[in-house]
Amino acid sequence: xxxxxxxxxxxxxRNVGEIENASGVxxxxxxxxxxxxxxxxxxxxxxxxxxxxxxxxxxxxxxxTSSMATELVKxxxxxxxxxxxxxxxxxxxxxxxxxxxxCSLLAEEAIHAALWDYAGKHDIKIEGLExxxxxxxxxxxxxxxxx
Amino acid sequence: MEKLIYLxxxxxxxxxxxxxxxxxPYFTEDYGNPSSVxxxxxxxxxxxxxxxxxxxxxxxADAREIYFTAGGSEADxxxxxxxxxxxxxxxxxxxxxxxxxxxxxHTAEYLESxxxxxxxxxVDENGVVRLDDLRAAIRPDTILIxxxxxxxxxxxxxxxxxxxxxxxxNGILFHTDAVQAFGQIPVNVDACHIDLLSASGxxxxxxxxxxxxYIRKGVKIRxxxxxxxxxxxxxxxxxxxxxxVGLGTAVKRAVxxxxxxxxxxxxxxxxxxxxxxxxxxxxxxxxxGTERLPNxxxxxxxxxxxxxxxxxxxxxGICGSSGxxxxxxxLDPSHVLLAIGLPHETAHGSLxxxxxxDTTREDLDYVIDSLKEIVAGLREMSPLYEDYIKxxx
Ligand SMILES: Cc1ncc(COP(=O)(O)O)c(C=O)c1O
Numbered sequence: 187x188x189x190x191x192x193x194x195x196x197x198x199x200r201n202v203g204e205i206e207n208a209s210g211v212x213x214x215x216x217x218x219x220x221x222x223x224x225x226x227x228x229x230x231x232x233x234x235x236x237x238x239x240x241x242x243x244x245x246x247x248x249x250x251t252s253s254m255a256t257e258l259v260k261x262x263x264x265x266x267x268x269x270x271x272x273x274x275x276x277x278x279x280x281x282x283x284x285x286x287x288x289c290s291l292l293a294e295e296a297i298h299a300a301l302w303d304y305a306g307k308h309d310i311k312i313e314g315l316e317x318x319x320x321x322x323x324x325x326x327x328x329x330x331x332x333x
Numbered sequence: 334m335e336k337l338i339y340l341x342x343x344x345x346x347x348x349x350x351x352x353x354x355x356x357x358p359y360f361t362e363d364y365g366n367p368s369s370v371x372x373x374x375x376x377x378x379x380x381x382x383x384x385x386x387x388x389x390x391x392x393x394a395d396a397r398e399i400y401f402t403a404g405g406s407e408a409d410x411x412x413x414x415x416x417x418x419x420x421x422x423x424x425x426x427x428x429x430x431x432x433x434x435x436x437x438x439h440t441a442e443y444l445e446s447x448x449x450x451x452x453x454x455x456v457d458e459n460g461v462v463r464l465d466d467l468r469a470a471i472r473p474d475t476i477l478i479x480x481x482x483x484x485x486x487x488x489x490x491x492x493x494x495x496x497x498x499x500x501x502x503n504g505i506l507f508h509t510d511a512v513q514a515f516g517q518i519p520v521n522v523d524a525c526h527i528d529l530l531s532a533s534g535x536x537x538x539x540x541x542x543x544x545x546x547y548i549r550k551g552v553k554i555r556x557x558x559x560x561x562x563x564x565x566x567x568x569x570x571x572x573x574x575x576x577x578v579g580l581g582t583a584v585k586r587a588v589x590x591x592x593x594x595x596x597x598x599x600x601x602x603x604x605x606x607x608x609x610x611x612x613x614x615x616x617x618x619x620x621x622g623t624e625r626l627p628n629x630x631x632x633x634x635x636x637x638x639x640x641x642x643x644x645x646x647x648x649x650g651i652c653g654s655s656g657x658x659x660x661x662x663x664l665d666p667s668h669v670l671l672a673i674g675l676p677h678e679t680a681h682g683s684l685x686x687x688x689x690x691d692t693t694r695e696d697l698d699y700v701i702d703s704l705k706e707i708v709a710g711l712r713e714m715s716p717l718y719e720d721y722i723k724x725x726x
Contacts, residue, residue, distance in 0.1 A: 196644060202714050213716060217678035220638055220658045220666065224716040241716040245640035245657070249714065 188246060189280040195250035200257050203239040210307065212299025214318060215292050221248040223296040225256065229304055233264045240296070247286035254278050255293040264304075268314055270297060295319065336650035338696045342536075342628055343485050343513060343687035344654060348579070349538040355582040356540065359575040367572050368563065377574050384581025391588050392530070392547060393521040400546045400564045401577055405512040405533030408546035409436035411557040411568075412508045412529040416477045417444050419553050420506065424474025430454045430462055430491075431672040432484050436531075437510055438668075441479075454480075459621040460489035460673050467499060477506045482514035482530075486656055486669040486685060487620030488629025490514070497526030506552065512536055512544070516587035517595060517626055528552050534576065538690070539583030543576035590690070595627035598688050605686065605697045606630050612701065613708055619670060619683060628688040633670070633679045636718035637711040642684055645707040651700055656683040678717065 188196070205226035215222040221244030228237035238260050242252040254275050259267040272290035276282050282290060299318035305311065339347075365374030367381050385396040392399075402408045417427065429441055431453045441451045452470045454462050462480055471478075478500045483490050493509055500507035508529035511520055515530075516537030522530060529552065533544035548554050548567075560569025606618055615635040634642070639655025646653055656667025658681060665671070666680035675683075686700070712718040 193644075196641075197648065199714065204719065217681070217717060220677070220681040222716050224719075241714055241719055243636065243715045243717045244638050246644045248638075249641060 187283055188250070189282075191254075191278070191280045192247060192250040192282065195253040195279065196246045199240075199249055199253040201239050201253065201260070202241065204241065205237060205239050208239075208300075210300040210302070210304025212296050212301070212303055212318060214295040214299050215244070215248075217243065220244060221289060221292055223248065223252050223292050225252070225296040225300040227259075227300045227304060229264065235259050235262050235264070235267055244289065244292075245286070247282055247289040248292065250279060251275050251282070251289045251293040252296065255297055259297055264301060264312055267297060267301065268312065270294065338651045338692075338700060340686040340688060340692065340696075340700065341652045341654050342689040343488075343626075343685065345535045345541065346538045346689060347691075348535075348540050349583065349586060351586060352539055352579050352582045356575040356579040359578055363574075367574060368561070377572075381572050381574060381577050384577050384584075387581045387585050388545060391515075391520075391584050393523050394547055395550060397565065398522075398547055398550055400548060400568050401572065401580075402544050402546055402568060403542050403573070404535070404544040405434075405510070405531050406436040407557075408531035408533070408544050409434070409510055409512075410440050411546050411554075412531060413437065413440045413444060413477070413479060415554040415557055416506055416508065416529065416552075417447075417449055419555060420476040421449075424472070424476045425449045426452070426472050426475045427477045427479065428452045428454065428467065428470050428475060429479040430456060430481070432456055432460055432486075432489075432669045433479070433481055434485055434510060434512070437479055437481070456489075456672055458674050459624075460484055460487045460619075460669065461621060461624070462491055462496065464492065464495055464499065467496060471499070471503050471505065475503070475505050477508060479508040479510070482509045482511040482520065483518070483626050484620070484669060485513045486667055487631045487673065488513075488625035488687075489621045490518070490624045490626070493525045493527070500528075501526040513626060516584065516591070517628065519591070522547060522549065529554070534580040534583055537583050537587045540576050540579040543573055543580045545580070594690050598627040598690075598692070601688055601692055601694060601697060602628060602630055604694065605688075605701065608697075608701050609704065613705055616708075617679075619673065619675070626687075628692075629685070630687070631683060631685045633675060634682045634684065634708050635679060636715045636721065637682045637708060639666075639681055639683055641711055642682070642707060645711070646700075646703065649699075649703045649707075651703060654685045656685070657681040 208226040209229040210227040213224040224241045226239045230236045238256045240252045258270045272294040275290045363376045365377045367378040385399045389396040497507050506528045510531045512533045515532040528549045530547040535541040558569045619631040639657030656670045670680035
């Protein structure tokens, strides 16, 4: 069902992890629908993305699109990172099954959310960047269960 | 693939070699049409009759009460649609549950669109229908109660004896989808007051695309497929003779091996459940602790998603299934897991492992070891796990 590229990125995801004191962090998606992506960006004073890490809760495509998105923005300028659309992520992965296209959108949104966070912290405006949809529910629907 | 550990026997099973062997002559040698007059076809007719006897005996029924269908879904459709039609002058209310297979649920929805009223009973946290709820749902115009014998996802056994009794006392027809139960646990239609029962060949080491509907004598259900006079004029179509022979052979075999096979499966199932719960943190068993199918284990692992888990298991040659949205083809996780009260997130992280007659303890040890590694790896990657750990530090 998945392309060899998707499987490769799922099996060996690039840039998994966290960045302490990251320049920007973005989390999108929600657990209800079964995918959450979090992207950490380390951006230097020239507005170049020096490092990027991700964590994802989700299906194979969610993991692969996050992994590919981090590869595509690493070492790029902020403006270049803005050009990394869901289409670009999909193309780089040799396509996704139609039901998984939303995963690539989520990857794009995660990058944007992290950039938005960075822009807010540094009080700058990034052209073309809009406030991310706040559809993650922090702390909502807490687990009551005992394990 | 070098290694294959198949733990998805609730999805389908391997057709037993003995079953295939019994079927083969009916393709190339004894291929006559059972309805034909000449002697050449006589063997086919008697083969079909013989299998009907075998199945009837397994259920404590009469051979004339067994109607062959093209599988469990058709039997479910037939039971609901035909019962609704036959009894609508008495009433238009049907009771079923929220955890039925889609072959029942979507048929019930169809009947709703045709003006029937359907009550979908809730279940408790183990997936068991509450008899008080059922009692309260019964109305003067209730014509049919359909409750599955055993659930296909979480393996929970329903109190069919009590449900049948209630239906019987109230003069309501009782249908049960026994697709998962038949061949795994003893089923007797009289003891449970069952009027209609669906079963399928491919869940009990028989072929796919063949099953049957048991219709109790006197239940006035009409034809579902119109045409020739096959199946006592209730289900037209030239009999799938090889399929019927395969089904009958599989049933005979399942009855013969049931005690020994399921005893072994129960032991292995409990070994699997015990080790997983003990060795993997933030994990729960879904379904009833003891009142469950001998071969079913269903877990939820918090902070991870089921499809990822399945692909990682597949890479290690292990076949399982999940109730996550990504594997159900919709945005919501399994309706069964939601019905037992799991939050969406936990339902997305579910894994069903259903053992087969060939499953060994060594297989399970390999699966458990793989599972520990995979779950830990996916959690390392999970933002939900990260948040949880930070919050509880
Ligand atoms: C409980 C239940 N009912 C019905 C069916 C459908 O049976 P079949 O695949 O033979 O149509 C299944 C199989 O998935 C099942 O598990």
